[in-house]
Amino acid sequence: MKTGVIAALTLFVGICVGYFGLGLLYPYPHISTQARQTIPDAVVRNVVACDLSPDQISHLSASIAPEVVARLATSGLSNIAIDPKIAAQQRQASEQDKAEQAEAFTRASQLVDQMIANRRITPEGLNEAHQLLQQTNQADRMVEISGRIAVAVNKGQLTPVQAGLTMPGARQ
């Protein structure tokens, strides 16, 4: 009987120590289990602020709970494709853009090379080359093409006037 009481007391003390002692080991003992299950808006906003690629979003949407995905989508991710099909479409569009950019750059380069060959660089030709690049969001690459004109001038293949430098008194 005595042994049974001592065993029961020991068990009780163990339970108490375990219950209160574990609380010290967790960083947020004051947050209830229910509160932890709810995603606060601030946390959602932080998640939304992360820069995730379409691939990463697709991976997340496939691997985490649908409710969480839905919550993220309604919290500002609605403009980002989280559907794998949409992500695939976006990838395809991106590849198409790259192809269009490459084609436009080639055309602009050919245009300038042709003008160099004709020994006549015209503002119209330069504008056309610039527009081709501008329409495909690569206007910054104009210098790569126009640099060819500079090289031709420096090598004596074009005169400054042929290169389109219209300054008064320029050598022919």
Place this chain on the structure above:
Amino acid sequence: MTNLNLSTRARMLVTSFVLSALSLTFSATASAGIDATPSLTGSCYQSGTTEVCYGSMAGIRNQNSDYGRDARFGYTSAGTSYFYMAVNGVSYFCYAPSSLNDAIKTAMAAPGYFQVQYNISTGTCTYIALETGSSERNASAL
């Protein structure tokens, strides 16, 4: 000296005054600040794969040794900005990337010293330095 009349003495006195004033004026001019015009008449040299051109607009304009020497910065609506210089019949020309557009625009109105570097194989300007000091101000006033 005792034989000289008063009028001659007065003339000598005035002449010595004038000569003293002139010598003071010339000595003041000689001790003025540095005029860097001779060193800013424009030049280019190659350094590895880079061409370096430097000078000042006024220095180039005022030099007499090379009639065709010329330097200019330009900007077009076709999205191109450039630097051009001619020294002793040789052209030095580069187009600037958009990151240097502002520097090119500033250089167009800058009165002082400039230095432009460009990649010889691509014809792309890689560096622009502008500096205005009292020496260049002297040069531009010439």
